[in-house]
Amino acid sequence: MNSSKILSLVASVLFITTACTKQKKAESETTEVETTETEAVIEETKESTESLGTITWTGTKITGDSHTGTIDIKENNLTFEEGQLTGGSIIVDMTTITDTDLEGEWKQKLEGHLNSDDFFGTATFPTSTLAIKSIEAGEGDVIKVTADLTIKETTLEEAFEVTKTEQDGKVSYTAVVEIDRTKYNVKYGSSNFFEDLGDKAINDIFKLEVTL
16 A cells, blocks of 8 residues: 555544544533533522422321421412511422432332322322411511411311511521321321221321421
8 A cells, every 4th residue: 555545544544533532522512511501400490499488297106206308389479568478378389298307218108108199199189278368466576377278179277376587687487387187188097097007007197397
């Protein structure tokens, strides 16, 4: 093979190698950008959800064992006048119910069970709503709230106290609400409806800690 053909062959190899390298670099940069954008969207969604407020739930068994988790607020429609809560409502996304004290398979099993028809039936009832009916002044920074709570299309009146807190120029409202789940047709594991449950019985009352 003469020298001109050898040079031509080398040039072709270098061209192909350079093209492949540029293509891989471009693909890598594209993937990196897409990954960064995805992470940004996830972070933005997380921050947006958290800005609406937080709900932490706690359920217990008669043995004293308990589980804790969170539920996302879908809409925060509360109204204020001169920095004071005057009314409104919040809509809760029940499909986001999550356990935070377990890991792996047990976490997945509990979350699946909570979403099932045994508990909140989130496929059929994806949201719950708390609509304020009246507000009365309490002692100090405490106000007394009466609201309609809707879970699984059952609406009942609930009364609870809300504490106003101001820190670093930000105002938040916190409430601890204890709910009798059986009144909302969440009867699984209740000794008031099922016999011979033994230490598998689950307390009818579950607690919600809400911060808005």
